[in-house]
Amino acid sequence: MSADTPDYRNTVFLPETEFPMRAGLPQREPDWLARWERLGVYDRLRAQKGRTPFVLHDGPPYANGHLHIGHALNKVLKDMVVRSQQMMGRDARYVPGWDCHGLPIEWKIEEQYRAKGLNKDDVDVVAFRQECRKFAEGWIDVQRAEFKRLGVTGKWDKPYLTMDFHAEAVIADEFMRFLMNGSLYQGSKPVMWSPVEKTALAEAEVEYHDHTSHMVWVRFPVIGGGTDDTTHANVLIWTTTPWTIPQNRAVSFGPGIAYGLYQLTPDDQHEHVLVADALASQVFAQAKLSEDHVHRLRDVSAEELARLTLAHPYAAIPGGNGEWDYPVPLLPGDHVTDDAGTGFVHTAPSHGDDDYQMGLKFQLPMTYNVEPDGSYRASLPLFGGQHIILPDGKEGPANVSNIKVMAAQGALFAKGKLKHSYPHSWRSKAPLIYRNTPQWFVAIDRQLDDGMSTYGDTIRSRALNSINQLVEWTPVTGRNRLHSMIEARPDWVLSRQRAWGVPLTCFVKKGALPTDVDFLLKNPEVNARIKAAFEAEGADVWYVAGFKERVLAGIVDPEDYQQVYDVLDVWFDSGSTHAFALRDREDGAPDGLADLYLEGTDQHRGWFHSSMLQSCGTKGRAPYRGVLTHGFTLDEKGMKMSKSLGNTVAPEEVIKEYGADILRLWVAQSDYTIDLRIGKEILKGVADSYRRLRNTMRFLLGNLDGFTETERVAPADMPELERWVLHRLAELDAEVRSGYARYDFQGVFQKLFTFCTTDLSAVYFDIRKDSLYCDAASDPRRRAARTVLDLLFQRLTKWLAPILVFTMEEVWLCRNPGEDSSVHLTDFPDTPADWLNPQLAAKWEGIRTARRVVTGALEVQRTAKVIGASLEAAPVVHVADTAILAALKSVEFADLCITSGISLTADPEPQEAFRLPEVPGVGVVFERAMGEKCERCWKVLPDVGSHKHPGTCARCNAALG
Structure with missing residues (x-):
């Protein structure tokens, strides 16, 4: 610019905005949270009339610790569902909830007691339960603040809690419906048992880890029904639980398996053994027998096997006091295979499901040799008092003791060690055992006469029909997973031998057997009294002296009945939440059914599963119309996160460094249908995407400075470039709505991000900068561009608001200031259909x-x-x-x-x-x-310098007036 050429910098319309390039999210997000609190955004949205409800029912997290990244993923996904449904015109309700009863909390209180040298059993049960309640209340407050910090909207001031008095009353009432419909029964059967926690566990509370077990091959001598060559033969069994041998009551064989009689001749000894042909070489190799010492004599048919009677390996053992001096039948079992072992299965009906089914079929006696703490009963010969699992979760002496006794008896054919996947408690992480114990069950195949047979007469049939006919699955693979689990599952074990929970509110007749018709007291008036007492005083009242007399008085003689003190499986608690959170609340679901349940894939065996069973028993169908499942969170290398590996990513750390919107954007950019990875490098990439998007919004704001309605141009009067942008907006409107409706947040964000970076920043903004900066304020082209920028602003801020809740609020308030203003009080704008122009596109x-x-x-x-x-x-x-x-x-x-x-x-x-x-x-x-360079717009044109204003082109000269 020459000395006599004016400075035109003040004549161009450079972008003006207070929207900073640096977001400062960690510092600024709490202010927006406080603002939404003042505004009462959630309640204001509920006050809007005439909208169709959409209810996402919250799967309750457990109130016992700080949030981990999996919690953040889950709650952010829920929030994006709720916000997007609301902005698409629904009345999207979200009542957060907490699971408050159960073993983890009870365990923590027990730890506190032990640290003080106190014994939980010496403490009044009501006082103990109140300690548990206080513990849960404290963590609910902590977790509520952590969830809100993620920008999650909901009825935080009135969540549902499974320990609220009304909730406890409803849970008890739902249980009593099973009592009344005849599906509740008491049975003595093997259940997954934790010796450490001294309670039965549900399938959902079991996880599998590698574990090294003892394995033994054991001789069971033939004592009857044999021919000359089998009379003194031994049937060989294989087991990885030597501790179950004292409980053996039969040996099972597979009717379709080929068996042989083998003669073994090591060291000039002769022994005949029976084993499956397909496994013989493995078995003999384990016993270190060479091929020269193994001779197959002949086939042994299933009919011949069925005639044999065996002796227990401990029969006539010194000091056995006749405990094992009984015949052991050889029985056909469809569960027996020749994939591993010997083809013969040691059968202890008290310690395995297949074994139990064999026991039922052939009327085998049950044994009660194992105590709640995982030790043998004190009176058991040779092994009394020995632990299978010690109180600290380590292996007790029971396995080794049995192996030594087998060896001394000559019953041990071979031994070894096996590393395999083994069930553990997901709380104590200790190994589990199958243990026979009296428990309360819901029969899922029993015919129910409750007038709710639309989808079947049994809980299982109702559940399977619900899965197939009533529920939309996202992703669709979730349907198959839950279907296969429900199809194969056994009866539901409801009882837990603990203190903190809703009790099984039932009474049994003294002296009656579980099979007797009058064993359980079924009285609607008694049930009503129990529910009313729980409603007024909570479930603690069940444990107050005299409660039995109080509820039974005047109906039956209290002395004739015994009160049950087991507590309900907490999965029954959470499975019942639809009743008090959806059916009973004013802000629940009008028909008591949720539009969506959304949890991790582990909940196919957990909350989805228990809710399905519970609701099918009391409502006759699934409590949900839709189920969405997400994967687990892994580190950047795809490894499972653990504190011991030091690869955990805490939500609070991400928020402290980047802000919650970056965490939310990570969720939106990820494919939640599979396991999701997160770590420093991944978060850097997310932050970069965020910066690019923020640049787009900043360009919009800067170039809309001072825009008024008088500038607006109708689409028909716009240049083609602007009409092409409107066409893209119309396309995106359909794609965004469809994506949000399908909960495809990754797809929605990718489309919007690509549009912002490719169509806008790299094309439209790049082209129109010149017009926006240099055209006259009244120029139709500039007015059209500003109109399009306004339309972009109205849509992008709202379309992205369910994902970037804080940032889009900041963007919105830059143009819509005011105490009552919030992007989250708006809907997605309607987009005119005539914006679509495929020919122009x-x-x-x-x-x-x-x-x-x-x-x-x-x-x-x-x-x-x-x-x-x-x-x-x-x-x-x-x-x-x-x-x-x-x-x-x-x-x-x-x-x-x-x-x-x-x-x-x-x-x-x-x-x-x-x-x-x-x-x-x-x-x-x-x-x-x-030509020369225009000093105002920098175009090089032949006419520059030939106008009134020095150093300008014709367009700029005219703009300057």
């Missing part, structure tokens, strides 16, 4: 393709430092296709390419022309722009 696809060749040619010149900016160029573009050439001539192609001039020709492209292989028929020859 096809034309502009060709224009953009040709533009890529021009920008590529200019980049070559810029890299070679021939030019510094594209405005120094006025290239010649050779176009072979007449339709594309006509399209380019119909628009201001030089402006689109951000050059000062451009020549379009149908002449064949010369040899030196720049081409792109993927764009045939377009060649670009570089030419410099002729």
Whole structure:
């Protein structure tokens, strides 16, 4: 600029905005949270009338610790569902809840007692339960604050809690419905048992870890029904639980398996053994027998096996007091295979499900040798008092003691160690055992006469029909997973031998057997009294002296009945939440059914599962219309997170460094249907995406400064470029709504992000900067561009608001200040259908393709430092296709390419022309722009310097007036 040329910098419309480039999210997000609290955003939305409800029912987290990254993933997904459904016109309700009863909390209180030298059993049970309640209350407050910090909306001031008096009353009432419909029964059968926690566990409370077990091959002598060559033979069994041998009551064989009689001749000894042919070589190799010492004598049929009677390996053992002096039958069992072992299965009906089924089928006696703490009963000969699992979760002496006794008896054929997947408690992490114990069950195949047979007469049939007919699964694989689990599952074990929970509110008749008709007291008036007492005083009242007399008085003689003190499986608690959180609350679901349950894939065996069983028993169908499942969180290398590995990512750490919106954006950018990875490098990438998106919003705000309705231009009066942007908005409107409706947050974000970075930043904004900065305020082209920027603002802020709750609120308030203003009080705007213009879009696809060749040619010149900016160029573009050439001539192609001039020709492209292989028929020859540089817009034009205002082009001269 020469000394006498005016400074035109103040005459251009440079972007003006207070929206900072640096977000400062960790510091600023709490202010927005406080603002939403003041505004009462959630309650204001509920006050909107005439909307169709959408209810996402919260799967209750457990109130016993700080949140981990899996919690954050889950709650953010729920929040994105609720917010997007609300902004699409629904009344999207979200009542957060907490699971408050159960072993983890009880365990913590027991630990505190032990640290003080106290014994839980010496403490009044009501006092103990109140300690548990206080513990849960403390963690609920902590977790509520942590969830809210993630930007999650909901009825935080009135959540549902399974320990609220009303909830406890409803849980008890739901249990009593099973009592009344005849599906509740007491049975003595093997259940998964934790010796450490001294209670039965549900399938959902079991996890599998590698464990090294003893394995033994054991001789069971034939004592009856044999031929000459089998009379003194031994049937060989294999087991990885030597401690169960004292409980053996039979040996099972597979009727379809090929068995042989083998003669063994090591060291001049002779022994006949029976074993499955397919496993014989493995078995004998384990016993270190060479092939020379093994001789197969003949086939042994299933009919012959069924005639044999065996002796227990401990029969007539010194000191056994006759404990094992009984015949052991050899029985056909469909569960026996020749995949591993010997083809013969040692059967202890008290310690395995297959074994128990064999016991039922053949009326085998049950044993009660194992105590709640995992030790043998004190009176058991040879092994009394020995532990299978010690109180600290380590292996007790029972296995080794049995192996030694087998060896001394000559019953041990071989032994070894096996590393395999083994059930553990997901709380104590200690190994579990199958243990026979009286428990309360719900029969899931029993015919129910309750008037709710639309989807079946049994709980199982109702559940399977619900899965197939009533529920939409996201992803669809969730259907198969739950279906297979329900299809194969046994009866539901409801009882736990603990103190902190809702008791099994039932009474049994003294002296009656579980099979007797009058064993359980079934009285509606008694049930009503129990429910009313729980409603007023909570479940603690069950444990107050005299409660039995209080509820039974005047109905039956209290002395005739015994009160049950087991507590309900906490999965029954959470499975019942639909009743008090959906059915009973004013802000629940009108029909008591949730539109969506959303949890991790582990909940197919947990909350989805228990809710299905519970609801099918009391409502006759699933409590949900839709189920969404997400994967687990892993570190950047795909490893499971653990404190011991030091690879955990805590939500609070991410928020402290980046802000909650970055964590939310990580969720949106991830495919939640599989396991999700997170770590420092991944979060850096997320933060980079965020910055690019923030740049887009900042450009919008800066160039909309001072925009008023008087500037607005109708779409019909806009240039084609603006109408193409409107077409893209119309396309996106359908895609965004469809994506949100399908809970495809990754798809929604990818489409919006690509639009912002590719269509807007790299094309539309780049092209229209010149017009926005340099055209006169009244210029129709600039007004049209500003109108489109306003329409972009209205849509992008709202479309992205369910994901980036804090940032879009900040963007919104920049243009919509006011105490009552919030983007979260708005809906997605309607987008006119006539914005869609496929014909125009096809034309502009060709224009953009040709533009890529021009920008590529200019980049070559810029890299070679021939030019510094594209405005120094006025290239010649050779176009072979007449339709594309006509399209380019119909628009201001030089402006689109951000050059000062451009020549379009149908002449064949010369040899030196720049081409792109993927764009045939377009060649670009570089030419410099002729003329002088305009001091205001920087275009190089021949007319610069010939106008009233020195150093300007005609357009800028006119803009200056």
